[in-house]
Amino acid sequence: MEDEVREKLRSGIYIIKRKKGQAAKSNVWDRFSEIVAAGDNSSIGYVKCNSCEKIYKHESHKTGTSSMSRHICGGSKKKDDSGTSQNITAFLKSKVPAHVKSEVTDACVELCCRDLRPFDIVSGDGFQTVAQCLINIGSRYGRVDASSVLPHRQTVCDRAKSTAKEKKEILSKKINQALDCGIAITTDMWTDEFNKRAYTAFTGHFINDDWKLESRVISTAEFDSTLKKTAHNIHEQIIKELHDFGIEPARISKVMFVSDQGANIKAALRSYKWMPCTAHVINIVLKHTFDVKENTPPYMRDVSDIIAKCKSLVTYLKKSGTVVQLPHTVTQECETRWNSKVAMMQSVSKQYREIQQALQEKDQLHRMDGIQLDVLNTVTEFLLPFKTASEEMEGDTYPTIQLVVLWFFKLKKHCEPQYGDPEYMVYIRAQATQLLNEKMSISVTHKLGTFLCPRFKSLKMFQAEERNAVYDQARRLVREFDSAPLTPPASVREPEPVPP
Incomplete structure (x- = not known):
């Protein structure tokens, strides 16, 4: 096993990581480094001496550091009180001048x-x-x-290619093993506006052998610029990229896909299990809530103007260098991400007085005209729970399926009318409530995910009839699981073709 570990260190599959801070309480970590997986820095249960490169098996909850403490490296030895021979460097902490x-x-x-x-x-x-x-x-x-x-740059290039091939084979094996127990794949498309190139990314999410949620990027592939982004062409790319990882078309039926609600990607995945990305849904809810239309009331136009003026203000603060005079930086928004817009508004409201003072010194105070602090604070405070919900549901190191139901009810509660609300807040709460009901649909899968989370298994947020329906569905799935064959069937129904 030691030879295998050394080989994977040489190829770059494993890397060396020095323990720091609280993780390195024992002096033994001055002489040893942990061997971890290159992708996610997860421990593989081995350590290596920094001097002689001797490898030891190390599991902190089982073996501790005793074998590492007894390790003798080189000729400098010292007898401790118990008569055990140890390397003197175990007692000396190296200090760099x-x-x-x-x-x-x-x-x-x-x-x-x-x-x-x-x-x-x-x-x-x-x-x-x-x-x-x-x-x-x-x-x-x-x-x-x-x-x-x-090494020469070509050597590095060649090694990178061979390492990528090895890691791809390892990841492919891991994904195909996880496929029988269930795997989710999130996919997204975006365009590099500067180079006018479109890309599609695929990320696999599955439970590994240690019963931990693991998220790995499967592919980031350029979309053929000569093709239109039709459902058929997107479907063909999905089939190709997954096939490169050994996932045959017949087995794709085992995958749960998660994506935005674009018409083309939904149509491309209609033959498979699919659910919308809730973080994207929240983004859409906020976008439509603040959209200015012909029938938008004047007071809502004023709110939209304040947000637009915040954006212009932040742009000026950054371009002029005025931001260095502030206690904290200001956040530039990304046009398609409402979370960044909320962060921008928050960065302005928290430093409103300081920004005023900095602009006054430059005779640029007019740049804050129309940015009413009370309105900015009220709207920002309303938006913060949406930002928190979106960030929590974007997590890839912990389950998030149960959060959809919890945040749906929490956000609806948050949008209920409040006594003393100004006109614009009455409008915003009503619009957000309507859009949450329309866009953030709660499926049986979401409900089952909430039921399987121990803290919320009682499903108190649902009425008795709806709660019992979830329990019945869970029982039905358990019965199907008990009666299922130990090995998957040799043939699986081919998905229906997506028309061009």
Whole structure:
């Protein structure tokens, strides 16, 4: 097993990670590093000595650090009180002199300037992995010329391709194993407006062997620019990309797809199990709530104007450099993401007085004309629960299916009329309530997900009749599970073709 771990370290499937802070309570972690999976930094249960590269099995809840403490590396040994021979470096914490750190800083500055790299490159995990690798080589072989160690760019390119192929095979095997128990795939399409290229991304979500939710990007593929984004063409791309991961068309029926509610993607997936992305639904609800139409009341037009003026203000603050005078930065909105719009409004309302003062010093106070603080605060406060709901349901490290029902009722409660509401808030609450009922449909799958969450299994948010229907459906699924064959059938019904 040790040889297998070494081979995967060499190929890049596994990487070395130094424990820091609270995770490195024992001094033994000064001498050892944890071996983790390169994709998600998850522990594989092995550690490696930083000096001699000896590999030990390590599971904190079983083996502890005793075997690591007994490890003897090199000739410097020390007997402890119990008579056990230990490496003296276990008792000495290496301290790098200030002038050495300064030399490294100078080298990093030169890297960024000569190679035109961003300053935060030195904060990346990848850079630190390379730096640690070079330090380890120096400690083992002494002073060596960097050019004799660093690979040619073509070598790096070739290794990247072979590593990608190996990792794809591992991920393909993992996904196909998970397929029989159930897997969800989220898919999204977007266009790079600068290069006019369209892309489709696929992310798989499944329960791994450790009973943890795992999310892995399956593919990010360019959509053929010569083709129209019809349901048929999108369907063909989905089939192709999943086939590359060993998922045959006949087995796609086992996948639960999640996407936005675009007509073309819905039509492309109509032969399969599908549900809408609730975070996207919330975005649509807010977009339509604040849309200005011919019959939109004047007071709502004023609210929309305030939001637009906040956007212009933030743009000016950033472009003029005035933002550096503020205690906190301001957030620029992304036109298609209401969460970013809420964050923008919040960043202005929290620093309203400070922004006023900074603009006054530049004789630019007119840029805040029409931005009424009381209206801005009221609307922002109303929008924050929608932002929280959207962010929670975008999580990919924990189940989110049960959150749909919970947030549906919570947001509807939040939208109920409040005594003393100004006219614009009466309108906003009514519009949001109507759109929540229209757009945020609650399916049986959502209800079952809530029932399977232990905290909410009583389903008190539903009426007795609806609650009993969910219980009946759960019993029916259990009976089907009990009567199902241990191995899946050899043939599965082919999905109906999507017309061109």
